[in-house]
Amino acid sequence: MKISAAALNNNSLPEGRHQDHIVSGLVLIVGKKRRTWYVRYRGAGGKQKTDLLGYFVPDAPPGSDSMGLLDARNKAKEILGRVEAGVPTKEEKPQHPKQGGMTLDQLFDEYEKARRAKAVAAQAGGNKKKMKGMQTLPEAIRTVRRNLHDYLKLPVHDFSKADLKKVRDRIAARAPQMSDRFMSYMGTIMKWAAQEDHIPVNFVPDTLKVGPGLVKRERVLTPDEIRAIWAACPFLDSDEGKAYGRLVRFLLVSAQRISEAAALKHGDIIAGCWKQGEDDNKSSREHLLELPQLALEQLGTGKADELCFSGRKGKLGGFSKFKTELDKLSGVTGWRHHDLRRTASTNMQELGVAPHIVDMVLNHSIKGVGAHYMHATMNRAKGEAIEAWAAELKKILRAQTRNIV
Incomplete structure (x- = not known):
């Protein structure tokens, strides 16, 4: 069978040796796993030589080192031309595209x-x-x-x-x-x-x-779901699990991002306020948030350089396995950590907190020209907003919980 681009691409060439009908000396050897290009010629003294040109890989992505028919023919012609001119032909052995190069x-x-x-x-x-x-x-x-x-x-x-x-x-x-x-x-x-x-x-x-x-997320936890999750948090098995339970409670009260809360250290809390530097959060700006007592209660105690929610080896991780356990304990499923943030912010809105203040509590970055002209920190307003949500959350937690299916 003649070598053609179509035959290469649809893998119709049988295993074995195939001589190109265009360039004399160009050979493709089709094996079980590889398709390898060679060129055969007579070197100095009439000795038969074979040079490895490269490899053809079916369905190779653009930019890969897979050598197609046209490239193989051009490479073979170049080598044969060098032989005819008496120029040395030895080059570095090409690597297979599936084996060579940086991974x-x-x-x-x-x-x-x-x-x-x-x-x-x-x-x-x-x-x-x-x-x-x-x-x-x-x-x-x-x-x-x-x-x-x-x-x-x-x-x-x-x-x-x-x-x-x-x-x-x-x-x-x-x-x-x-x-x-x-x-x-x-x-x-x-x-x-x-x-x-x-x-x-x-x-x-x-x-x-x-x-x-x-998949647009719109999940806001109901009062029953809030109570069930809150009540289950202290009952995770391990010390890490209990730290995770405190973290979940803290996220629900504070409406902050889980990655930033997980990195919180006791020394970051000054006079009841959580101070984040511009390198400590996604918005890349300083963020001061006065925390209500309900949030402070979840932090525990420790030295200034110690994490509030620590794992066995430093920062707490493996949230998914802890959440699976919490779902079983609470009976609430299908929610995500970010839904805690959405639940808190939605409840602040329902309490009459202005949307721009809710945005400041969430520490959303300001878009457009506003980023150049609005630099107020609104610390007092943020503190009042989150305190109002904490008071409402206490009311929710005191109410009777209905069975959750």
């Missing part, structure tokens, strides 16, 4: 090293702007590694846009917001990879984010 695992390592080196240099030069994002770097690396676990050993050039979409949709099916967060992390990493010539192009910006758009 995703190695790429993430190199990216993290580069970011940390840049941060050290920025800190030495007093440039805080270039240190932006370092707070979320560990979480970003953990997130991409966890969700790309099956691809970590794959060469970067073989990781395709189709692979990215597959992972994106898989995450979106279980956690829509995490899907967009994953895409943001990957966009930053792949932008760096393209700038450093580890990949030819960053295709992440051309790939749609589908998280919140795929």
